[in-house]
Amino acid sequence: MKQRSPWATLAVLALAQFIVVLDVTIVNVALPDIQADLGFSAETLQWVISAYTLLFGGFLLLGGRMADLLGPRRVFVAGLLLFGVTSLVGGLATTPEFLIGARAVQGLGGALLSPAALAILTMTFAHGRERNIAMGVWGGLAGLGGTLGVVAGGVLVDSLSWQWVFFVNVPIVLALVALIPVFVPDMRHNEDRPRGFDTAGAVLGTGGLLAIVYAVVRAEPRGWGSFEVLGFLIGGVVLLGAFVLVESRSKAPLVPLKLFRSRALSVSSVSLALNGAGFLSMFFLTAIYLQQVRGDSALQAGVHFLPMGFAAVLGAVAASQLVQKVGTRTVQLGGSVLSLAALILLSRADASGAYAAELLPGFVLFGLGIIGVAVPAQIAAVSEVEHHEAGAASGAVTTMYQVGGALGLAIVTTLSITRTTDALASGVAQQQALVEGFQRGMLIAAFFAVANVVVTMVTPQIQPTAEQLTEAAAAA
Structure with missing residues (x-):
């Protein structure tokens, strides 16, 4: 049998994960164009994001279980093909219902793809230095996908059309499917575990x-x-x-409930859910605000988000260093406070203030804050579970993050739209009504950050090992 390079395998897996993460942010800057072209109402537009997020989070653990039983490469290919087909279908959508349906099934594809890819990665690289490097590359490229998504989305929308934020996935998926037999080995777990998918x-x-x-x-x-x-x-x-x-x-449960006997895991799950709620709400409302209130093009909106992405990358490096020195709870508390400060600053933005004064400080602080919560919370989540249950624990908290994001987005968007509608009914001009809705949305998101400060107070203080840091980087 021909020997495959593990680093070539990593390249294929990381690119697949890259487009899954990319798809979360690349769509946000296209939302105003999607709304105008397909006739979405303000209430239903959030389902373009929530349908993907909920199905991704809801079936993530099932995808991991299927990879265990059917073989990770088989499930990886199936998820990749489903993701590619639904990307094409999403780009061809002509009604809101059509697009929401495509996004939901696309989320299911991502839920099959991601855990299978991570399973292949962990079986390809032996425990130790090489796996640590591979996990670092995996986590880094995933974070880069989120940052580049906003700019890539802006370029595609402005130069072509919103449909291309979906079409762009198709040639990448086709190339990856062609490369998988060459570079990705077919592996199976040899575990004596109950067979069942739940x-x-x-x-x-x-x-x-x-x-x-x-x-x-x-x-x-x-x-x-x-x-x-x-x-x-x-x-x-x-x-x-x-x-x-x-x-x-x-x-063979998807979520072994005994895991939640761990205080660290339970508290971390709640914290990550609140973090997801704040992030998805802020990102959704701000993408619309930049374009519909401040008059940004899709590309300009994407560029304006970049400082937040760069701050998150720097924050990940800083948080990884700080948790070893001062412990997870201290870093997590700092991240929660930074997120709160950022959302309060953003809630004061209006229609005409300077970007550097009204938005940039909030974006930078928020990028630092969300990752300042995510890194220590991921570490704490796996700190008290057995090593063989670390994957299940990581999957559970990742699911909580996705689910928290979708629920938080629903709450914030509903209350934001209510404020905008009331303002319009009282005779306020449309632009100002949209500003008031955005400001209320940021304040509601700030309540999630306040809740995270409270939750962090009861999380354990942990001095992580290098191995725990590596696991957190891969899962974040």
Whole structure:
């Protein structure tokens, strides 16, 4: 059998993960064009982001389980093909429902692809220095994808059309599928574990979350006391209760509930969910605000986001160093405070103030803050679990981050739209009404940061090892 270079394998895996992360941010700067072209309402536009995020988070653990049982390369290829096909379908969408459906299935593709790719990576590189380097490259490229996505999206929207933020994935996927047989080995876990996929758990958990998010979104036009909203809220809670029951009885659960006996894991999960809520809300509202209020082109909006991305990269390096010196809780608390300060600063921005004075400081502080929470929280999450359960723990907190982002976005967007609608009804000009909605949204997001400060107070103080730092870099 021909010997494959592990570094060539890493290149293929990292590029696949790169486009999955890229797709989260590249779409944000295209949202105003998508809204205008397909006729999205202000309430439903968030589903372009939430459909992807919820299905990605809701099926991430099932994707990891499938990789264990069917072989990671097989699941990796399946997820990659699904991601590519739905990218093409999304670009061809002509109605809001069509695009939301494509984004949901695209999220499912990402949920199959990402854990399978990480499984191949960990089996390709032996424990030690080489794996540490590989994990660092993996985590670094994933972070770079998020940063470059806003600029790439702006270039594609301004020079071609919004459809190209989806079409761009297709040639990359085709190239990767052609390279996989050459560079990616077919590996299997040799573990004596119960065989089963726990599909019921994935469907119940994701269905419950979708119902709750839908209820929150419909609360703005229908009212919180409406039959529709209350029905979906109650239905969502019932489905999530059934999910917990199924997980507690399953021989091969997606989420081993015993993991949450660990205080560090439980608290870290909540903290990462709040971090996701603040990040996705801020990113969504600000992308629209920059273009619809301040008159940015898609490219200008992307460039204006760059300082936040660069600050996050620098923050990751600084946080990794600081946690070894002062402990995880101290760094996490600092990150939460920085995020809070950033959101308060952004909530004061208006339609005409200078970018350098009103937005740049908030962007830089927010980039430092979100990563200042993420790195120590990821480390703490795996600190008290057995080594063989570290993957499940990491998957659980990553899912919480995605789910928290979707729920937070629904809450913030609903309250922001309510403020804008009320302002318009009282005779305020449209631009000022949009500013008031944006400002309220930032303040609601700031409440998530306040909650994170409180949560951080009860998280354990941990001095991490080099191995724990590596795991956190890969999972972040």
